[in-house]
Amino acid sequence: MSNEATLHSQQEVMHGAHDHHDHEHHHEDSFISKYVFSMDHKMIAKQFLITGIVWAIIGAFFSVLFRLQLGFPDATFPWLESILGHWAKGGRISAEAYYALVTMHGTILVFFVLTAGLSGTFSNLLIPLQVGARDMASPFMNCLSYWFFFLASLVMMASLFVQTGPASGGWTMYPPLSALGDASIGSKIGVDLWLTSMALFVVSQLLGGLNYISTLLNMRTKGMAMTKMPLTIWSFFFTAVLGVLSFPVLLSGFILLLMDRHAGTSFYLSDIFIAGKALANEGGSAILYQHLFWFLGHPEVYIIILPAMGMVSEVLAVSSRKPIFGYLAMIGSLFAICILAFLVWAHHMFVTGLNPFLGAFFVLLTLLIAVPSAIKVFNWITTIWKGNINFTPASLFSIGFVSTFISGGLTGIWLGNSSIDIHLHDTMFVIAHFHIVMGVSAFFGMFAGIYHWFPKMYGRFMNNTIGYIHFWVTMIGAYLIFWPMHYEGMAGMPRRYYDVSGWASFKQFGGLNEFITIVVILVFAVQLLFVFNFFYSIFKGRKMTNQNPWNATTLEWTTPIHAGHGNWPGEIPEVYRWAYDYSKDGRDFIPQTEPIGPNESAH
Amino acid sequence: MDTMTLEQRKKIHPHKYSLWIAMGSITMMFIGFTSAYIVKRSQANWLAFELPHIFWISTAVILTSSLTIHLALKQFKERNMQRYKQLITLTAVLGVVFAACQWIGFSQLKSAGLPLNGPVSASFIYVIVGVHMLHVLGGVVALLVMFGRAYRTRVRTYSPVPIEVAATYWHFVDVLWIYLLIFLSIAR
Numbered sequence: 001m002s003n004e005a006t007l008h009s010q011q012e013v014m015h016g017a018h019d020h021h022d023h024e025h026h027h028e029d030s031f032i033s034k035y036v037f038s039m040d041h042k043m044i045a046k047q048f049l050i051t052g053i054v055w056a057i058i059g060a061f062f063s064v065l066f067r068l069q070l071g072f073p074d075a076t077f078p079w080l081e082s083i084l085g086h087w088a089k090g091g092r093i094s095a096e097a098y099y100a101l102v103t104m105h106g107t108i109l110v111f112f113v114l115t116a117g118l119s120g121t122f123s124n125l126l127i128p129l130q131v132g133a134r135d136m137a138s139p140f141m142n143c144l145s146y147w148f149f150f151l152a153s154l155v156m157m158a159s160l161f162v163q164t165g166p167a168s169g170g171w172t173m174y175p176p177l178s179a180l181g182d183a184s185i186g187s188k189i190g191v192d193l194w195l196t197s198m199a200l201f202v203v204s205q206l207l208g209g210l211n212y213i214s215t216l217l218n219m220r221t222k223g224m225a226m227t228k229m230p231l232t233i234w235s236f237f238f239t240a241v242l243g244v245l246s247f248p249v250l251l252s253g254f255i256l257l258l259m260d261r262h263a264g265t266s267f268y269l270s271d272i273f274i275a276g277k278a279l280a281n282e283g284g285s286a287i288l289y290q291h292l293f294w295f296l297g298h299p300e301v302y303i304i305i306l307p308a309m310g311m312v313s314e315v316l317a318v319s320s321r322k323p324i325f326g327y328l329a330m331i332g333s334l335f336a337i338c339i340l341a342f343l344v345w346a347h348h349m350f351v352t353g354l355n356p357f358l359g360a361f362f363v364l365l366t367l368l369i370a371v372p373s374a375i376k377v378f379n380w381i382t383t384i385w386k387g388n389i390n391f392t393p394a395s396l397f398s399i400g401f402v403s404t405f406i407s408g409g410l411t412g413i414w415l416g417n418s419s420i421d422i423h424l425h426d427t428m429f430v431i432a433h434f435h436i437v438m439g440v441s442a443f444f445g446m447f448a449g450i451y452h453w454f455p456k457m458y459g460r461f462m463n464n465t466i467g468y469i470h471f472w473v474t475m476i477g478a479y480l481i482f483w484p485m486h487y488e489g490m491a492g493m494p495r496r497y498y499d500v501s502g503w504a505s506f507k508q509f510g511g512l513n514e515f516i517t518i519v520v521i522l523v524f525a526v527q528l529l530f531v532f533n534f535f536y537s538i539f540k541g542r543k544m545t546n547q548n549p550w551n552a553t554t555l556e557w558t559t560p561i562h563a564g565h566g567n568w569p570g571e572i573p574e575v576y577r578w579a580y581d582y583s584k585d586g587r588d589f590i591p592q593t594e595p596i597g598p599n600e601s602a603h
Numbered sequence: 604m605d606t607m608t609l610e611q612r613k614k615i616h617p618h619k620y621s622l623w624i625a626m627g628s629i630t631m632m633f634i635g636f637t638s639a640y641i642v643k644r645s646q647a648n649w650l651a652f653e654l655p656h657i658f659w660i661s662t663a664v665i666l667t668s669s670l671t672i673h674l675a676l677k678q679f680k681e682r683n684m685q686r687y688k689q690l691i692t693l694t695a696v697l698g699v700v701f702a703a704c705q706w707i708g709f710s711q712l713k714s715a716g717l718p719l720n721g722p723v724s725a726s727f728i729y730v731i732v733g734v735h736m737l738h739v740l741g742g743v744v745a746l747l748v749m750f751g752r753a754y755r756t757r758v759r760t761y762s763p764v765p766i767e768v769a770a771t772y773w774h775f776v777d778v779l780w781i782y783l784l785i786f787l788s789i790a791r
Contacts, residue, residue: 137617206628214620244628252635259730264720267639267727283648283723288639295635 029565037147039139040565044146045125046457049450051153052117053531059108064524066101069093071517073499087165095498096185099168102496103186104160106171107194111201112156114304114442116149119243122307122449123212123236125457129556130230132221132573134566137214141207148204152197159193167194170496172297175268175289179260182274192261195254202247202254209247212240221555223575228592230554230579231324234331235310238338239303246299246342253292260284287352294345301438302341305405306334308445309376312398314579315448316380318552319395320387321588323580323603326379333372340369350418351425359418366416373409377402388583392550393467394452400475401444407479408437411486426496429489432482440478447471450534455549459561460541466533470526477523484512553591554579578603622768626775629738633779636731637786643723644790650722651791654784655711658732661704662784665739668697669777672770679766688753691746691766694773698743705736728787735783739776745769 038044065084068077069092076091087097124142128135136142159166168186169177173194181188216229216237256267260281268289269281317324324330346354346362354362380402389395411433414420424430447470454462489495493506500506548557555575559567573593581590585600596602643649675690709729712718717725749769752760 137621141621206625210621210624210628213624214617218615218617218620244624245631248628248632249635252632252639255730255734256639259719259726263726265726265730266720266723267643283646285643285646288642291642292635292639 037143039135039143041124041128041136041139041142042457042563042565042567044142045121047146048116048120048124048149049457051150052113052121053534055108055112055117055153057528057531059105059113060524060527062101062105062108064520065093066098066105067517067520069098069498070500071514073501096165096168098498099170099184099496100165100186100190103168103171104166107156107167107198109439110171110300110304111198112149112153114438114446115205115243115300116201118442118446118449119236119239119303119307120146120149120208121446122232122311122453123208123240125453126232126556127212127216127236128219129456129559129567130233130554130579131216131219131224132555132575133215133219134568134572136211137219138211142211145204145207145211148200148207152200152204155193155197155200159190159197162189162193164188164190166190172290172293173257174293175257175260175286176272179257179268180272180274180279181261192258195258199251199254202251205243205247209240209244212236213244221572221575227328228575228578230310231313231327231330231334232307232310234334235306235313238334239306242299242303242306242338242341246296246303249292250296253289253296256292257289287349290349290352291345294348295342297348298345299341301434302337304438304442305445306337308401308442308449309334311445311449311452312380312401313383314554315394315398315452316383316402317580317582318452318550319392319398320384320389321582322383322387323582323584324379325382325385326375327578327580327603329375330379333375336372337369340365340372344369347416347418347421350421356418363416363418367413369416370409370413373405377406377409392451393462393464393471394448396468396471396475397444397448397451400471401441401448403475404436404441404444404478408433408435408441412437423492424489426494427489428485428493428495431495432485432489435485436478436482440482444474447474447530452550453556454534454537454541455544456556456559458538458541459544460537461544461549462537462541463533466529470530470533473526474523477519477526480519481516481523484516488512548591551589553577553581553589555592558591558593616764618764618768619771622771626772629775630779633731633735633783636727636734637783637790640727640731640786641790643727648722650724652715652717652724654728654787655708655715657704657708657711658784661701661708662780664697664701664704665777665780668694668701669774671697672773676763676766676770680763684753688750691749691753695743695746695750698739698746702736702740702743705732708732724791731783731787735776735780738779742769742773742776745772 033039035043038047065080068075068080077088078091080088080091080093084093084097087094087100093101124136127133156166164185166186167173167178167190168184169191173191177183178187178191181191216233220229256265259265260268264280266281266284268286269279269284270286272279272281313324313330344362344366346358347366350359350362380398384399411429415424415430415433451462451467454460488506488509491505491509493500493509501510544561547559547561550557555573558573560569575592576595577590577592579592581592581603582588584590671690672694675687675694678684678687678690709732712725712728717728719726719729746769749766752765
C-alpha cells in the first residue's frame, strides 16, 4: 500500500467537507440534498430520531391495544372495530390480532425504536461532533444506512396492512410456527415481509456500524487519544462492534428460515403434522434457529442498553458538575459486558432441553455480567454523590435510568439461574424483568439524550415544565405497570396469553390487570405530550443564545449554534485533556480544547 | 512508540478500514452458517457425500482471478491504463466463470439425487455456496463500476483507493472460498 497515495486521499476525505463548508455562502443546498438524501451526519441523526419517534408511537399504541384485551377481556370497545375492522369484530380484539399486536410491539420497539432510533440517532449525531471530525468516514454509506432503514420501515409498515395480517409468532419468530404458512394466519405473507424488512434492517445496521467504528478509530482530531474520549463515544464504539459481529449471524438464521419457507428445505423442520397430515420435512432442528437467533438476540439487548449507559454517564457528570467516577473502570466494564454478551445466549434456552451441564456454564457466565453492571451502577451513584446537581429533565431521566437499571437488573439474577428459570420462563416475570431493565431504562437513556442534546440538534430548548411532568408520570407509571407483573409471573401467569381469566389461579389478578391497563393508557398519553413538546420546540422552543448551555467540556459545544455541514467553520479544535474536568482547581469546568496549564497536572 | 503507532494507523484510509470491518462482519455470517452446519452434523440422520468435482475447477478459477486483480492494481499504479482495463475485465470474467462453475456444481448435486429440498447436509451446501457466490458477484459489480470509471474521459481518477479496496475484497472472497472448501471437505 503506498503511503503517499493514501495520505493524499485521506486529506481529500478530511477536507472534502471543509471545502464544501467554505463555499456554503455561494450555493444553498437544495431541499432534497439538505433534508431528504442528506449526507450530513447531523441531519441523518435527526432522520433516524424522527422515524424512531413515529415507530415508537405506533409500537406503544399497539401495547395499549393489547393491554385493553388483557385488562378488560370481557368488555367491548366499539371504536376498536372502526380502526381494526374485522380484526376486532364487535369491539373485541380477535386472538389473531392480539398475537399480531404483541409480535409487532416487540419487533418495532426492540429493532426500529431502541436500535435504529437510539444508536442510529446518537451515534450519528455525537461521534463526529465529540471526536472532532467533519463528518463520518463515508457520508454516502451513512446516508444509505438511513435509507435502508427507511425501506425496512416501509416493508414492515406494509405488512401491517396485508389481508392475512403481519407476522404474529412472537418477535423472536421461532420456527416451526414461523416456517410454515399453513400453521397460522399470522405465518403467511406477514412473515415473508417481516423477514425481508429485517434483512434490510440488518444491512442498514451494518452500514451504520462500519461507519461509526472507522470514524471514531480513524478520524479523531489532534490530541484526542482514545482515553480522552467521552464515555458516550466508548459506548457507541462497543455498541457498533456488537452489532457488526452479531447481526450477520441473525441474517444467516433468517436465510435458512426463508429457505425452509420457500425452497422446501428442512433446516428447522422435522416430524411435523398440520391438520392431521404429516409433512415431508425430515431431520431439521427448531432449536438450531434459537441458537442462531439468540447469538444476535443477547448482544442485541446490549446494543440497546450500552448507548443509554454512555449518554447517562455523560449527562450525570455534566449535571452534577463532577468528573465521572472511575472513567477507566467504566470503559473496562463496557468492554467486559461486550465480551460476555457473546457468551450467554443459551440462557434464553434453559427450557429447550439444553444439557444441564452446559446450562451450568451459561448460568455462571450470565451471573458474571452482574459484576461489570454493578461497577457501572456504583460509579454512577458515586458520580452524583455530593454533587451540585442541576435537576434538568435530562439529569432526572439519567437518575431514573440508574434506578430502573438496578431494579430490573436484580431480577435478571433470578432469571439467569437455570433452576429458577424453569418456573419463571415465559411468565409475566420475564416481561417485567426485561421491560424494566432494557425497555424503560433504554427509553430513559434516550430521553436523557434527547433533552440534553436537543439544543445541539435544533438550536432551541425543549419546554422544561412538560419535561418534568413527562419524567415523573413516566417514572412512577413504569413502576406501577411493571412491578405488579413480577407477582403475576411468580404465580405462574404466562406471557403472550390472549385471555387468562379462564384459570382460577390467574383470575385473582383481574383487578390488577385492569389497574395496569389504566396506568398504561395514562403513561402513553404523557409520551404523546413529550412528542408534542419535541415537535413544538423544534419550531417554537426557547432559542439557544449560548453556544454551551450546559457548561460542558466536550467538543460538540464548541461548534456554532447552527453548525453547517463540516461542523466547525475554521480549523477543527485540538484536544488537550479528558472530557471530565469539572470542578477542578476552583473552576466549574475546563473545556477539552484548553491546554494543560503549567501548574496543572493532567488527569 | 505510542505516538508512532498512532501516526501509522491514521495512514489507513477510512474506506479501507471500513472494508476490514465489513470483512469481519461477513466472516461472522459464514461462521453462523458453518456453526449451524456443525450443530446439525452431530445430530441423527446426517447424510455424508462427495462434493462435486467441479468445485476444484472453480477453486483454480478464483485463485487465478486473485492473481489478475493483483496485477491490475500494479498496472494502475504504474498508470498503464490499457493493461489495467484488460486485467480488471479478465478478473470480472473469471468471477462470472467461477459463479457458473458453482452453478454447474449445483446441477451435478441435483442429478446425484441431492436436491435443495433433499437431505439437510445437501441443503447446507446450496445455501453456503450460494451465499458465497452472491458475494463474489457483488465483487463483479464493483469491478464493473471500476471499469466504467476507467473509461470516463472527462474525469480521471488517480487515487488507487477504490481499486485497492476492490482488490482486498476480492482476495477476501477468494480466501473465504478456500476456507469453505476445506471446511466442507473435512466436516462431512
